[in-house]
Amino acid sequence: xxxxxxxxxxxxxxxxxxxxxxxxxxxxxxxxxxxxxxxxxxxxxxxxxxxxxxxxxxxxxxxxxxxxxxxxxxxxxxxxxxxxxxxxxxxxxxxxxxxxxxxxxxxxxxxxxxxxxxxxxxxxxxxxxxxxxxxxxxxxxxxxxxxxxxxxxxxxxxxxxxxxxxxxxxxxxxxxxxxxxxxxxxxxxxxxxxxxxxxxxxxxxxxxxxxxxxxxxxxxxxxxxxxxxxxxxxxxxxxxxxxxxxxxxxxxxxxxxxxxxxxxxxxxxxxxxxxxxxxxxxxxxxxxxxxxxxxxxxxxxxxxxxxxxxxxxxxxxxxxxxxx
Amino acid sequence: xxxxxxxxxxxxxxxxxxxxxxxxxxxxxxxxxxxxxxxxxxxxxxxxxxxxxxxxxxxxxxxxxxxxxxxxxxxxxxxxxxxxxxxxxxxxxxxxxxxxxxxxxxxxxxxxxxxxxxxxxxxxxxxxxxxxxxxxxxxxxxxxxxxxxxxxxxxxxxxxxxxxxxxxxxxxxxxxxxxxxxxxxxxxxxxxxxxxxxxxxxxxxxxxxxxxxxxxxxxxxxxxxxxxxxxxxxxxxxxxxxxxxxxxxxxxxxxxxxxxxxxxxxxxxxxxxxxxxxxxxxxxxxxxxxxxxxxxxxxxxxxxxxxxxxxxxxxxxxxxxxxxxxxxxxxxxxxxxxxxxxxxxxxxxxxxxxxxxxxxxxxxxxxxxxxxxxxxxxxxxxxxxxxxxxxxxxxxxxxxxxxxxxxxxxxxxxxxxxxxxxxxxxxxxxxxxxxxxxxxxxxxxxxxxxxxxxxxxxxxxxxxxxxxxxxxxxxxxxxxxxxxxxxxxxxxxxxxxxxxxxxxxxxxxxxxxxxxxxxxxxxxxxxxxxxxxxxxxxxxxxxxxxxxxxxxxxxxxx
Numbered sequence: 001x002x003x004x005x006x007x008x009x010x011x012x013x014x015x016x017x018x019x020x021x022x023x024x025x026x027x028x029x030x031x032x033x034x035x036x037x038x039x040x041x042x043x044x045x046x047x048x049x050x051x052x053x054x055x056x057x058x059x060x061x062x063x064x065x066x067x068x069x070x071x072x073x074x075x076x077x078x079x080x081x082x083x084x085x086x087x088x089x090x091x092x093x094x095x096x097x098x099x100x101x102x103x104x105x106x107x108x109x110x111x112x113x114x115x116x117x118x119x120x121x122x123x124x125x126x127x128x129x130x131x132x133x134x135x136x137x138x139x140x141x142x143x144x145x146x147x148x149x150x151x152x153x154x155x156x157x158x159x160x161x162x163x164x165x166x167x168x169x170x171x172x173x174x175x176x177x178x179x180x181x182x183x184x185x186x187x188x189x190x191x192x193x194x195x196x197x198x199x200x201x202x203x204x205x206x207x208x209x210x211x212x213x214x215x216x217x218x219x220x221x222x223x224x225x226x227x228x229x230x231x232x233x234x235x236x237x238x239x240x241x242x243x244x245x246x247x248x249x250x251x252x253x254x255x256x257x258x259x260x261x262x263x264x265x266x267x268x269x270x271x272x273x274x275x276x277x278x279x280x281x282x283x284x285x286x287x288x289x290x291x292x293x294x295x296x297x298x299x300x301x302x303x304x305x306x307x308x309x310x311x312x313x314x315x316x317x318x319x320x321x322x323x324x
Numbered sequence: 325x326x327x328x329x330x331x332x333x334x335x336x337x338x339x340x341x342x343x344x345x346x347x348x349x350x351x352x353x354x355x356x357x358x359x360x361x362x363x364x365x366x367x368x369x370x371x372x373x374x375x376x377x378x379x380x381x382x383x384x385x386x387x388x389x390x391x392x393x394x395x396x397x398x399x400x401x402x403x404x405x406x407x408x409x410x411x412x413x414x415x416x417x418x419x420x421x422x423x424x425x426x427x428x429x430x431x432x433x434x435x436x437x438x439x440x441x442x443x444x445x446x447x448x449x450x451x452x453x454x455x456x457x458x459x460x461x462x463x464x465x466x467x468x469x470x471x472x473x474x475x476x477x478x479x480x481x482x483x484x485x486x487x488x489x490x491x492x493x494x495x496x497x498x499x500x501x502x503x504x505x506x507x508x509x510x511x512x513x514x515x516x517x518x519x520x521x522x523x524x525x526x527x528x529x530x531x532x533x534x535x536x537x538x539x540x541x542x543x544x545x546x547x548x549x550x551x552x553x554x555x556x557x558x559x560x561x562x563x564x565x566x567x568x569x570x571x572x573x574x575x576x577x578x579x580x581x582x583x584x585x586x587x588x589x590x591x592x593x594x595x596x597x598x599x600x601x602x603x604x605x606x607x608x609x610x611x612x613x614x615x616x617x618x619x620x621x622x623x624x625x626x627x628x629x630x631x632x633x634x635x636x637x638x639x640x641x642x643x644x645x646x647x648x649x650x651x652x653x654x655x656x657x658x659x660x661x662x663x664x665x666x667x668x669x670x671x672x673x674x675x676x677x678x679x680x681x682x683x684x685x686x687x688x689x690x691x692x693x694x695x696x697x698x699x700x701x702x703x704x705x706x707x708x709x710x711x712x713x714x715x716x717x718x719x720x721x722x723x724x725x726x727x728x729x730x731x732x733x734x735x736x737x738x739x740x741x742x743x744x745x746x747x748x749x750x751x752x753x754x755x756x757x758x759x760x761x762x763x764x765x766x767x768x769x770x771x772x773x774x775x776x777x778x779x780x781x782x783x784x785x786x787x788x789x790x791x792x793x794x795x796x797x798x799x800x801x802x803x804x805x806x807x808x809x810x811x812x813x814x815x816x817x818x819x820x821x822x823x824x825x826x827x828x829x830x831x832x833x834x835x836x837x838x839x840x841x842x843x844x845x846x847x848x849x850x851x852x853x854x855x856x857x858x859x860x861x862x863x864x865x866x867x868x869x870x871x872x873x874x875x876x877x878x879x880x881x882x
Contacts, residue, residue, distance in 0.1 A: 032753025033760065036796075037721065038460070039380060046796040047466070048761075050459045057460065057516060087537070088373045089517035099538070154568065162576045169576060170569040175540050176362050176560050270565045275538035282565060283370055283538070286721060288753050 008312050012305045019301035023294040024072050028064065034085050034288040035060050058085045072294070081295040086287035092295035095280065100262065102172060103269070103276030107261045109192065110199035111254075117200075118207025119250055125208065126215025126246065127238060137208050144205030150267035153198035157271065160194060167193050170273040195272040199265045203257065210253050214246040221245070244318060251314050259307025262299055358856035361557040361879045365866065366570040366582040369563055369722070374535055375520040376462040376499045377448075381722075383462065385541045385561050388871045389431075389526035390499035393422065393441055393482075396780040397870045399494065404870045407441055407500045407527060408482065417489040417818045418472070422482040429548035430502050431524075431531045438476035443503035445474040445484075447514075456511035463499055467492045470816075489818040495781045497869070500527070529554045529875035539563060543874075555878035556857065574599055580857045583850035583866060584724075587652050590849040598855055603654055603847040604865040605665040607780055610658065610726050612641065612734065612841040613772040617801035621767020624713065625705045627694060628770060634838035635678070636688035640737045642680035647844050650730035654849060658842030660831045662785055665845070668820065669782055669827045673835055685741050696742050703742040713738070713770035715745045718755035723775045724846045731773050734843075745771065761795020772799060773843070780869060782827045783815050789834050802839030856880055 035054035039046045055061040062068055075082055081092035122141075125134040144152070161169030168174070173188050218224065219242060227237050266278035273279075277296060284292035369384045376382050376390065391407040392398070398405045408422040428436040448465050451458040459465050470492060472485040484493045502525050509518050523533040527550070530543035543559040562579065564570055571589035573579035575596060585593065585601075594601045614634050615623035627633040643657035659677065662669045689695070694703045694711065702710045715735060719725045728749070735745040750758065755774065760766030776797065778784040787793055790811050791803040810830040817823045834840065852860050859877040860866075866873065 030753065031757035032751075033757055033764075036756050036760065037753055047459075047792070048796065050464070050466075051796065053457060053459045053515075056455075083517075086372050088375065088378045088519065090519075157569070157572050161578075162572045165576055168578060169572050170564070170578075171539060171562065175534070175536070175542055176360070176558065271568060273539070273562065273564050273569050275536070279538050279565060286752065 004316070005313070008309055012309050015305050016298075016302055019305075020073065020076050020294075020298055023297045023301075024069055027288070027290045027293050030288070032288045033060075034058065034290065037287050038085060076294075076298070081298070082291035084284075084289055084292045086284060086289040086292065092291045095292060096277070096295050096299060099275060099277050099280045102274060103278065104261060106192065106195055106269070106274055106276060107199055107265055110196045110203060110265075111257060111261060113196065113200045114203030114207055115254055118204040119211045119254075121204070122208040122211025122250075123215045123243065123246060126212040127219065127242065129216055129219070134212070138212060141205040141208035141212075144201050145209055146205075147202065148267070149198050149202040149265060150271050152201050153195065153268050153271040156194045156198055167191075169194065172275060195265075195268055195274055198268050198271070206257075207250070207253065211246065211250050214249045215242060218242045218246045248315070248318060251318060252311055255307045255311035255314060256304070257307075258310070259304035260300075262303045358879065361555075361856075361882075363556050363559045363857050363874070363877055364562065364573075364578065364580045365559060366562045366564055366573055366579045368565065368567055368570070368584040370538065370565070371535070371541070371563070372537070373519050374522060374524060374532060375514065375518055376501070377458050377464075377514040378461045378516060378518065380462050385530075385532055385543060386462075386499060386524075386526075387528070387869075388530040388543055388559070388874050389524050389528045389532050390501060391527045392497050392870075393500060394494040395497055395869060396495060397868065397872070401870075401872075404872050406870075407436075411494055413493075413818055418486050420484040420486070420493040421477075422484070422493070424480045424482060425550045426480050428527060428550050430504075431526055431546045431548055432502075433548060434502065434504055434525075435479065436502070436527050437479040438482040439479065440503045441482050441500050442474050442476040443507065444498060444500050445471070447506065448498070449474070451511045451515075454511060456515055458511060458515050460515050462497075463501070467496050488816045490816055491781075491818055491820075491823070497779060502526075528871045530559050530871070533558075549875065551875060554875055555882060556874075559874060574851055574853060577853065577855070579853070581850065581852040581860070581866060583848055585849040585851060587654055587849065590654070590851065593851045599851050599853055600860075601849070601851040602860075602865065603849050604868070605656065605663065605845060606724075606777070606848045606865070606868070607663060607665060607785075608724055608775055608777045608846055609661070609663055610655075610730070610773070610775045610843045610846060612637075612843060613774070613800040614839055615767060615769055615772070615801060616839050617762055617767050619762070621762025621801065623768070623770040625709060625711060625770070626707065627705045627711060630692065631837055632688065632692035633694060634841075635836070636685050636692060636694075637738070637743075638678040638838055638841050639681050639685035639688060640741050641734055641841055641843070642737070643843055644680070646730045646733055650727040650733060651844060651846060655844040655846040658844045660835050660842060661789070661840070662782075662827065662831055663845040666780060666782075666785065669785070669824060669831075671828055671831060673832065676832060676835060682737065682740055689741065701742060702744060711743045713743060713745050714748065715771040715773065716748045716750055716755065716758055716769045717773040718750040718752060720755075720775055720777065721752040723777050724848065726773060726775060726843075730843060734773065759795070759799045762801070764795060766795055767801065774799065775846075782823060783811065786811055786814070786827065786830050786834070789839060800839035802837070804833065804837060807833050807837075854880075 035051050038054050039050060083089045083091050084095055087095055121137050125137045128134055157169040160167045168191050172191050224237060224241060227241050262277060266281060269276050269278035281296050367384060371384060372381050373379050376386055393407050394411055395406050407424060409425045410423040413420050424438045430436045448458050449468050452465050457465060470487050470490050472487050474484050477483050505525050522535050524531055529546055529549045531546050532541055533544045534542035540563060541561040545554040545558055547553045567584050567586055567589060570582035571585060571593060574582050574593055590601055593599050614628045616629050618629055647655045647657045656664055660671060660673050664670045689703060693706050696703045705711055717731050731747055735747055738745045758766060758769055759772060776788055788797040789802055789807055790798055791808050794801050807830060810826055814823055814826045817826060848865055850865055857877050858880050859873055861873050
C-alpha cells in the first residue's frame with residue numbers, strides 16, 4: 001500500500017512539473033505581444049519607444065531561452081509565481097489568493113449541493129428504476145446536463161432578477177449599502193443564490209445520470225440476486241452491497257469535479273460578474289498576462305492532480321481489489 | 325410500482341421554507357430604491373490600477389476624479405472646464421498663460437493651485453531620458469518634448485513655454501495630480517507597482533473612495549468641487565466583462581445607467597417606459613486598411629501598393645449598406661479620417677467622394693491593368709498572379725466590436741468584382757501581432773478590417789497614417805512625405821483656422837491615396853433609468869472626455 005501511494009505521489013509531482021513547463025511554452029506560442037497589449041486603449045500615438053519601455057519594464061526584452069524559462073522554473077520551484085503585467089507588478093500569488101475565495105465559495109457550494117442532491121437522487125432513481133422519480137429525475141437531468149450553465153444562468157437572471165426582482169443578478173454583495181453583519185451575510189447569500197444555482201443545476205444532472213447508471217448496473221449483478229436469496233432486506237442490500245459498489249464511478253466523477261473547483265466556472269462568472277478565478281483568467285488572457293495565466297493554470301493543474309490523487313486513494317478504500 | 329407520498333411533517337417544512345423566502349429575498353441590503361441617492365453605473369471595462377502614470381486602462385473611473393488642464397471638450401462646452409478656468413497664447417505663439425480656478429481645493433481640503441499643475445508636468449518631464457521614463461500610462465511624456473518650460477507664476481497662473489508653436493498645452497489630456505500626494509513617489513514606482521490606492525485626492529466632482537478589482541469602483545462627492553458639491557450621494561461604478569448584466573440591471577432597476585449595450589439589448593430596453601435609450605457618436609472609426617508594405621511584411625500582391633487598385637476597391641464598398649444592414653443604423657457611414665463628431669475639422673469630402681458602383685470598380689480595375697485574362701473568374705495582378713486576398717479582422721481591445729456582417733458584406737462585394745477574399749477573425753492579441761511592424765514580425769496579410777479610438781485632437785486623428793507610427797497606429801504601413809509634412813505642420817500650428825485648413829488637406833490626401841477606406845463611425849449605445857436620477861443630458865454620453873454629467877446629476881424631484 002505504501003509503495004502504491006509512493007508511486008502515485010511521484011507520478012503527481014512529475015505531472016506538475018510537466019504542467020509548469022507546458023504553461024511556459026503554450027502561452028508564448030499564442031500570438032500577441034504583452035508589451036503592445038499593455039498599451040491597448042492608448043488614445044494618443046503609441047511610439048516604438050513606449051513599447052520598448054514596456055518590454056524592459058516587464059523583462060520581456062530578455063531572451064526567452066534560457067533567461068526567461070530558467071527564471072520561471074527556478075522561481076516556481078521556490079513557490080514564487082512572479083508578478084503580473086496587467087495588474088502592474090502585483091504578485092500573482094496575491095491576485096490568485098484575492099480571487100480564489102469567491103470561486104471556491106461559488107463552485108464549492110454548487111458542488112456540495114450538486115453532490116448531495118445529484119448522488120442521492122441518482123442512486124435512488126437507479127434503485128427504483130422505472131418509477132416516477134426515476135423518470136422525472138432522468139429526464140430533467142439529461143436536460144440540465146446538456147444545457148450550458150451560462151445559458152441556465154441567463155435564464156435564472158431573467159426570471160428571478162429582472163422579472164420577479166427577487167434576487168440580484170450580478171456581483172458578490174451590494175456595495176454602498178450601510179448594513180450590519182447579519183444583513184450583510186444575507187445580502188451575500190442572495191448574491192450567491194443564482195450563480196450557485198446555475199453551476200449546481202448542470203452538475204446535479206451530471207451526478208444523477210452517472211449515479212443512476214452505476215446503481216442500475218449494480219442491482220442487476222448476480223451478488224444482488226444472491227443477497228436477496230439469502231433473505232436480506234431492501235435496506236440491507238442497499239447499504240451493504242449496492243451503495244458501495246455503485247459509488248466507485250461516482251467517487252471518480254466527484255473527485256475529478258472537485259479538482260475543477262478552483263478553475264471556477266468561467267462562463268457563469270462572466271454572466272454574474274462574479275470576481276473569481278474565471279474572470280481573472282479572461283482578463284489575463286486578453287492582456288497576454290503570462291505570469292498570471294501560468295499561475296492560474298499551475299493551480300488548476302495542481303488541483304486536478306491532487307483530485308486524481310484523492311480518487312486513487314479513495315478507490316483503495318472502497319475497493320479491496322485495488323489495494324492488492 | 326412506486327407511489328408518491330408526502331408526510332404531513334414534510335409539507336409543514338416546505339410551507340415554512342416558502343414563508344421564509346420573502347423575508348430572505350427582500351431584506352434591506354438588496355432592496356433597490358431611490359432613497360439612498362446613489363447613482364449606479366454599469367460599463368464593460370476593467371481598470372487595473374488607480375495610477376494614471378502606470379496604465380492606459382484608467383480612464384474609467386479616474387476621469388471623474390482628476391481634471392485635465394483644459395482638454396478638447398472644455399473648448400467646445402463652456403460648462404465643462406478643467407483645472408484651468410481660462411487660457412491664452414502670447415503673440416509669440418509659444419507662451420501660454422493658463423489661469424487656474426481661484427480658491428480651488430483638492431478633495432482633502434488642501435489648496436489646488438498652479439503649482440500642482442506645474443508639478444504634474446515637471447514630474448513627467450523630469451523622468452524623460454531616464455531608464456524609468458513615464459511613458460507607459462495615460463499620464464505620459466508624449467508632447468512634452470516640445471515644451472521649453474512649465475512653471476507656476478503664482479497660485480493661479482501657470483505658464484507653459486513651448487519650443488515650437490503647438491496647441492498641445494490646451495489639447496492634451498494629462499490628469500493633474502496633487503503634488504502633496506505624488507511628490508514622494510519615485511519614477512520607477514510611478515510607472516510600475518505604485519497602485520495609488522483609494523481614497524484618492526482629486527479636483528473632479530466624484531472622488532474614487534473604493535476600488536474592488538473586477539467588481540466595482542465607489543466614488544463619493546467632492547465637497548470642494550469648484551462649482552459646488554454634486555447633489556447625489558455618490559456613485560457605484562459596476563465593472564462588467566459583458567453587457568448582458570448591464571441590460572438586465574437596467575431592467576430590474578439595480579442600475580441607473582449603462583453603456584456598451586448591443587443593438588438587441590438596446591432595442592429591447594427602448595420598449596421599457598422607465599428607461600430612456602441613447603446613441604452617441606464617439607471617436608471610434610472602423611476602417612479597411614490595405615497592406616501597402618513592400619519588402620518585409622508585404623502582402624500577397626504588389627497591387628496593394630498601387631493607388632489605382634486601392635481607389636477602385638473604394639468603389640466596391642457601400643458604407644451606407646454597412647451601416648443600415650450590419651450596424652442596423654447605429655453608426656454614421658464612413659467617409660474620411662475625421663469623424664463627424666469633430667465639427668471643427670470634419671469634411672464630407674463631397675467633391676472627391678467615391679460612390680458605390682461595382683461596375684465602376686470593375687472598370688477602374690480594368691483600366692489599371694487588373695483584368696481577368698484567363699476567364700477563371702478571378703482578376704490577375706500585373707505579374708500575372710490571380711488576385712486572392714487574405715482579409716484579417718478583429719476589434720481593438722476595449723473598442724466597439726465590428727459586426728461580422730460588415731466583413732461578410734465587403735468580402736461579398738470584392739468577390740463580385742473578381743477578387744475573392746478569405747477572412748480570418750482574430751482576437752485583439754493575435755490581431756496586434758499580425759499588424760505589428762514588419763521588423764517585429766508583423767505583416768504578410770492583404771486587407772485588414774479593424775478600428776481605432778483616437779483622442780479628439782487632429783494630430784491623433786490623423787496619426788494613423790504617419791510614417792512615424794508604422795506598426796503601432798499606422799497599420800497600413802503607408803508612408804507619404806507630403807502627408808508627414810502636413811502632419812508636422814498641424815502639430816506646430818496654434819491658429820485654429822490654419823489647423824482646419826491643414827487638416828482638410830491631409831484628410832483629402834489620405835482619401836485619394838486610399839491606404840484606408842473608412843467604413844463607419846459607430847455609435848455608443850447606452851440607456852438610463854428615469855425613476856431615480858435625472859440630469860443625464862441628451863445626445864451625449866457619460867464622460868465624453870470630461871467628468872460630464874456626474875457634476876450635475878441629481879435625485880429625481882429634489
